[in-house]
Amino acid sequence: MSRPMVEVRGLHKSFGTHEVLCGVDLTVEAGGVTVVIGPSGSGKSTLLRSINRLERTERGYVSVDGEIIGYRRSGDRLHELSERHVLRQRAGIGFVFQNFNLFPHLTALENVAEAPISAQRRPRAEVHAEALALLHRVGLGDKAGAYPRQLSGGQQQRVAIARALALRPKLLLFDEPTSALDPELVGEVLDVMRDLATAGTTMIVVTHEIGFAREVADTIVFLDEGLVVEQGPPDRLLDRPEHDRTRAFLSKVLS
Amino acid sequence: MSLVSSINRKNADPPDDPAALPADLAGLRVVRARHPWRWVFALVVLVLCAQFAHGLATNPGWDWYTFGGYFFEKSIVRALVVTLELTVAGAVLGFLGGIVLAAMRLSKNPVLQAVSWTYTWVFRSVPLIVQLLFWANIGYLYETLQVGVPFGPGFFRFETLHLVSSLGAALLGLALHEAAYAAEIVRAGIISVDQGQLEAAAALGIPRGRQFRRILLPQAMRAILPSAANELVNLLKSTSVVYVLAIGELFYQVQVVYGRNGRVVPLLMVATVWYVILTAALSVLQYYVERHYARGALRTLPPTPLQRLFALRRAGGAR
Numbered sequence: 345m346s347r348p349m350v351e352v353r354g355l356h357k358s359f360g361t362h363e364v365l366c367g368v369d370l371t372v373e374a375g376g377v378t379v380v381i382g383p384s385g386s387g388k389s390t391l392l393r394s395i396n397r398l399e400r401t402e403r404g405y406v407s408v409d410g411e412i413i414g415y416r417r418s419g420d421r422l423h424e425l426s427e428r429h430v431l432r433q434r435a436g437i438g439f440v441f442q443n444f445n446l447f448p449h450l451t452a453l454e455n456v457a458e459a460p461i462s463a464q465r466r467p468r469a470e471v472h473a474e475a476l477a478l479l480h481r482v483g484l485g486d487k488a489g490a491y492p493r494q495l496s497g498g499q500q501q502r503v504a505i506a507r508a509l510a511l512r513p514k515l516l517l518f519d520e521p522t523s524a525l526d527p528e529l530v531g532e533v534l535d536v537m538r539d540l541a542t543a544g545t546t547m548i549v550v551t552h553e554i555g556f557a558r559e560v561a562d563t564i565v566f567l568d569e570g571l572v573v574e575q576g577p578p579d580r581l582l583d584r585p586e587h588d589r590t591r592a593f594l595s596k597v598l599s
Numbered sequence: 600m601s602l603v604s605s606i607n608r609k610n611a612d613p614p615d616d617p618a619a620l621p622a623d624l625a626g627l628r629v630v631r632a633r634h635p636w637r638w639v640f641a642l643v644v645l646v647l648c649a650q651f652a653h654g655l656a657t658n659p660g661w662d663w664y665t666f667g668g669y670f671f672e673k674s675i676v677r678a679l680v681v682t683l684e685l686t687v688a689g690a691v692l693g694f695l696g697g698i699v700l701a702a703m704r705l706s707k708n709p710v711l712q713a714v715s716w717t718y719t720w721v722f723r724s725v726p727l728i729v730q731l732l733f734w735a736n737i738g739y740l741y742e743t744l745q746v747g748v749p750f751g752p753g754f755f756r757f758e759t760l761h762l763v764s765s766l767g768a769a770l771l772g773l774a775l776h777e778a779a780y781a782a783e784i785v786r787a788g789i790i791s792v793d794q795g796q797l798e799a800a801a802a803l804g805i806p807r808g809r810q811f812r813r814i815l816l817p818q819a820m821r822a823i824l825p826s827a828a829n830e831l832v833n834l835l836k837s838t839s840v841v842y843v844l845a846i847g848e849l850f851y852q853v854q855v856v857y858g859r860n861g862r863v864v865p866l867l868m869v870a871t872v873w874y875v876i877l878t879a880a881l882s883v884l885q886y887y888v889e890r891h892y893a894r895g896a897l898r899t900l901p902p903t904p905l906q907r908l909f910a911l912r913r914a915g916g917a918r
Contacts, residue, residue: 398798427807435804445799449817449895458813459803491895511803 349374355404366570379557382567388550396437435463438508442520446492453488478506498529518549665865678852685838692774697781722779734768769841788823820892828885
């Protein structure tokens with residue numbers, strides 16, 4: 345069996361005196377979709393942000409595709425990497441934010457093309473052609489010249505997904521990608537994510553869309569108070585949870 | 600037209616519908632609300648303006664003949680160029696210093712933060728005119744400057760009297776003063792950019808320098824520009840303070856002339872009108888630069904005054 349895409353071991357993170365992650369362990373296989381659910385404040389977003397080191401953690405480590413994120417190992421020591429090297433590691437991990445964070449002064453095409461050109465130093469013409477193809481793939485081929493403010497929330501989030509894909513990442517992280525959207529726009533974003541899942545992209549998705557989780561996830565992870573309470577395939581975790589806390593949470597969101 | 604629509608309404612709405620308005624309403628004549636006080640105040644203000652204009656034209660004290668004679672006079676134009684040079688050099692050096700100071704203040708290095716904060720505090724505290732006199736008298740404090748190993752041997756020595764001429768002192772004072780204000784303006788612009796923008800850039804692995812130039816700065820410019828333009832206008836007028844160092848800028852030169860011929864008011868008007876013209880030119884420049892950086896911030900850019908004019912003419916021609 346090949347090595348897992350993501351390994352999280354004993355991850356701790358505090359904001360001031362408040363401990364958000366209290367020793368999280370998680371393994372994500374390549375090619376699978378992992379959905380992380382849990383009550384608000386359970387540490388879902390912090391866990392996701394720690395995987396590409398947008399959040400620095402106090403203890404524990406994360407490795408993506410066998411590479412320890414934020415550190416370089418030499419012998420029995422871990423040297424903390426400078427921001428420059430962390431940036432290089434991040435370019436292999438796509439991240440989609442809850443509120444899109446598109447660059448408002450750049451067009452949709454420029455948003456998608458920016459990182460491949462400046463972070464991966466790929467030739468401009470090739471990147472532009474690929475960016476246009478990616479916009480077509482998310483159904484926005486005709487919006488390449490539009491600025492983010494001229495697009496709906498759902499369209500902006502699809503541009504953000506295309507932007508993450510442009511780096512040809514080995515892993516895609518989604519932080520509540522539909523939570524900032526009007527209800528009628530959620531479907532178009534989930535459709536794009538469903539396509540990606542079918543294409544075999546490794547994805548970790550933090551979401552409240554239990555229906556999407558049931559349909560697309562290979563594994564659902566339930567996080568509460570900074571710990572993984574339980575995990576398993578959707579039908580088992582959603583229909584026959586083992587823990588009371590999981591049951592209590594699901595009874596609230598499924599009612 | 601109104602009659603027809605009222606008949607249509609009558610046909611459409613059954614008369615026994617209690618919620619419907621009386622059907623004959625649409626046929627009534629509308630009398631607009633009148634605003635008599637608007638007329639009164641407009642008239643009062645217009646009369647005052649007319650009085651002022653009349654005074655400008657008829658009061659011999661303004662002496663427009665002398666004004667006209669000196670407006671393009673050679674020494675005045677030369678002084679105007681000095682004023683412009685001081686403004687441009689002060690702005691360029693000041694804003695370069697301001698960018699460095701803002702970067703220091705926002706860095707994670709506590710020493711740099713403290714130095715930047717202290718600089719801004721000191722240079723905002725000292726009145727420009729006091730600072731200028733300090734620089735002009737630097738020779739009393741330090742007779743020589745030398746470049747070398749700190750606390751060790753030196754390699755080059757300068758006499759400060761030769762190094763800091765009065766023009767040099769003026770420029771130094773303006774630039775150092777300006778840098779303190781520019782630092783705050785630049786910092787305000789940078790912290791006004793949503794934190795999510797830098798997070799997104801970091802998540803995409805965009806290099807730090809590129810994050811600053813391509814993502815942060817263009818967005819910060821929206822907040823920086825209005826204050827920066829304000830500061831530039833302020834600087835343009837602050838150059839008049841350097842007359843204390845006997846530098847031949849506009850205000851100094853005007854004083855020299857009226858010291859000779861005693862025509863104080865018309866010569867002050869020469870300086871005033873030139874300052875107004877330069878400020879107007881800066882304002883036009885500001886409008887177009889701000890418009891450039893509004894890309895993406897507005898759904899559609901408003902037309903420029905020129906475009907509006909052409910649109911009016913086209914509409915007039917079509918009529």
